[in-house]
Amino acid sequence: MSTIFGFYSGSHSANSACVKDGQIIAAIEEERLNRIKAGDNYDINCVKSSSLIQEYSNLNIEEADYRIFVDPVSKKFAREIFKNTYETCSHHDAHAYGAYFTSGMDGKVLSITHDGGGENSHMKIYTCVDGKMTLFRQYPVKSSGSLSSLWGFSTSSIMGYNQYYEGNWKMCKDEGKLMGMSADGEYDETIYKMLNSVIDYKDLRFFPSNTRWKTKFLCDMMFNEGYFSTKRKREIYSFNLQKLTNDLFLRFLSDLHKIFPDYKKLCFSGGLFSNVKLNQKINEIDWVDEIYIMPPMGDEGLSLGACIKKSYELGEWDKPKKLHNVFFGPSYTNEQIYSISKSYNLERKKYIPSEIAFELNEGKIIGWFQSGSEHGPRALGARSILVRPTDVLAHSVLNKKLKRDETMPFAPIVMSENFDEIFFPPKSKYASEFMTICFETKQEWVERIPAVIQKSDKTARPQIVCKNKLPKFWDILNEYYILSNIPVLLNTSFNLHNEPIVENPTQAFNILDKGIIDKLVIEDYVYSNK
Amino acid sequence: MYIAINEERIILNFDKGILLRMSGPDQHYLVELREYVKNDEIPYIVESFPITPRGGYVNFFKVPIEFYGDWEIILYKYVPNIGIKRILTHKYCDYSKLVRFNLFTKDYSECQLWVERVKEYIKIHGCNPIVETPFDNLNKIFPSYYNNLSVDIYKTYNIGRFPKESQDYKTLDHRKEGLIWFGNWKTFWSYQHPRKWTELSSLEIVDDILGLS
DSSP states (O other), X not given: OOEEEEEEOSSSOOEEEEXXXXXXXXXXXXXXXXXXXXXGOOSOOSHHHHHHHHHHHTOOTTTSSEEEEESSOOHHHHHHHHTTOOEEEOHHHHHHHHHHHTBOOOSEEEEEEEEEEETTEEEEEEEEETTEEEEEEEEEGGGOOOHHXXXXXXXXXXXXXXXXXXXXXXXXXXXXXXXXXHTTOOOOHHHHHHHHTTOEEETTEXXXXXXXXXXXXXXXXXXXXXXXXXXXXXXXXXHHHHHHHHHHHHHHHHHHHHHOTTOOEEEEESGGGGOXXXXXXXXXXXXXXXXXXXXXXXXXXXXXXXXXXXXXXTTSSOSOOBOSOOOOSOOOXXXXXXXXXXXXXXXXXXXXXXXXXXXXXXXXXXXXXXXXXXXXXXOOSSEEEEEOTXXXXXXXXXXXXXXXXOOSOOEEEEEGXXXXXXXXXXXXXXXHTTTOOOEEEOHHHHTTSGGGSBTTTTEEOOEEXXXXXXXXXXXXXXXXXXXXXXXXXXXXXXXOTTSOOOOSHHHHHHHHHTTSSSEEEETTEEEEEO | OEEEETTEEEEEEOTTSEEEEEEOSSSOEEEEEEEOOTTOSXXXXXXXXXXXXXXXXXXXXXXXXXXXXXXXXXXXXXXXXXXXXXXXXXXXXXXXXXXXXXXXXXXXXXXHHHHHHHHHHHXXXXXXXXXXXXOHHHHTTSGGGGSOTTSOOSEEEEESOOOOOXXXXXXXXXXXXXXXXXXXXXXXXXXXXXXXXXXXXXXXXXXXXXXXX
């Protein structure tokens, strides 16, 4: 049995992970530690994350059986730290293996990756049968188009540029805002065709190549011509961007289905699949039985994917498994937390779920800090902010308090027992434990939980909470359900504008101290300002 | 080579690197350099960036690659309500054009070998050659030696061993002197050599530069 460390130090989203004896020990992004969001910080190495993992897992990188760097490798960094005693893993293999082997899917599965370019490729397709993966096709950057690049460069252009000619919105960071706007737009044939002039699809191939420069060129010109000059115009642009993405990718899947008609389970990884609206459209395809998106779907999941691939090759990770959760970051004891809290002027009392549910029902904003931090971009019950979902103004109130400019509605968490009652279609529920797909909301619930529903298209991106997997999170939902008859709460990530999600108790206490949240549930205690 | 398309006036030159200069009514144009690699009908993107011919930081497109490639250069313009429109596609083709071959070697037998490969290139491409070597008797093999050398040359091939001299910003890989990195997916050893010339034989050097391998 082996200890494997994985590292990624690419152009953004550096991260480290550790898998031991076929079990995930730890995985964390560099941004959580250096406190600079990935999209704001290029060409960083996974220095802090690799050292932190050693610290809290009590495992030593130098003594590990395998050290895997995901391509592209920062060779200088790797050489300095590990004196060349490391292996490498292909970028898209790390994506594809990470997705498939955490999907829990049996039988015939397609594992598909797509991003803006990693290790000379935009995309790979693997056929997977009962734990064996075979590469079907690879799409080199030099000769194929990328939907991710279309989104990346649209994002960095749509809000104009600062004095250094950097986009006011950042690639690899703000694509979600663009997607959030899309629901409020409308079809515009001209804009759709203009976007289509940059990228198209035919015969299992997105083309032409060079999407990044073509999109930048188009968007710069459109910006100059005033196509993005008002909020409404930006909404229309993003609607058509989303529509084109959906249309092309669904055509691709339809053609793929003709080649592999028996493969009805799909798993995905790569930046494109952080697009929950695209994932929704894929999930709604009739012939698709189930989809799964690796929770850290972007490059932040590469080190873990590389560890999983190596573990599979060693026969220690023999088949796709389901993740219990993604709380792979460091956790803190009540004693450690109490000791940190003494620097603040706070009250502490024992956590009683019914009391917090009462506060939530009264409209209070509750910080929620439990267990190890989540791996990936979503707050899934380890570093969350909880609010009642019934308040239509919650979106603007939270945005104001957290100084954010989110365009997406905040996400609901829902008890697994009640999911079918509220959302549609009733499939790919495992993927929804990680908030990776949008669902339609049943009409009778739209008015009841307005704070978590996108008004224009009645969709939401729920996180299903299972009692056996997240008992404490499920409990608070249940207590709120008893009080309000609503098995849903609003869950947003525990961070201020432009900051990564909080990692340690100090960062959480700082937010409480500023009065941004009313109370903080942290492990077994509730803290509030005196 | 001068090309006129509507109001756009374009000058294309493959002689010392690949160069596109132009004038036109628009502020911005996008240029792409692609390469057809053997047995693949889909060209590979090599380099691309927008140019601002009416003034601006980058007002022409140049990629200083000097060795042979099955190059294709594409010019796009932005058309309101349509998007990006391709207005020019030009493939490198030296058929019937004047191509100059400068052979840099003091080794007579090596020069003889290179002359044979130059003849092979001429046979394949059908170009009109001007060949210059340090050896007069070899120069006289080609009738072009007596041509007026000031005529318009379509392409010049310098065949020899050339350490990399360029300080181009795209030379990112400092571990290997001379390795040029293009946009994350294409690397050349130097603008003159597709591969590391110090590790190549005489035959490989000439074949690499002339695309005969």
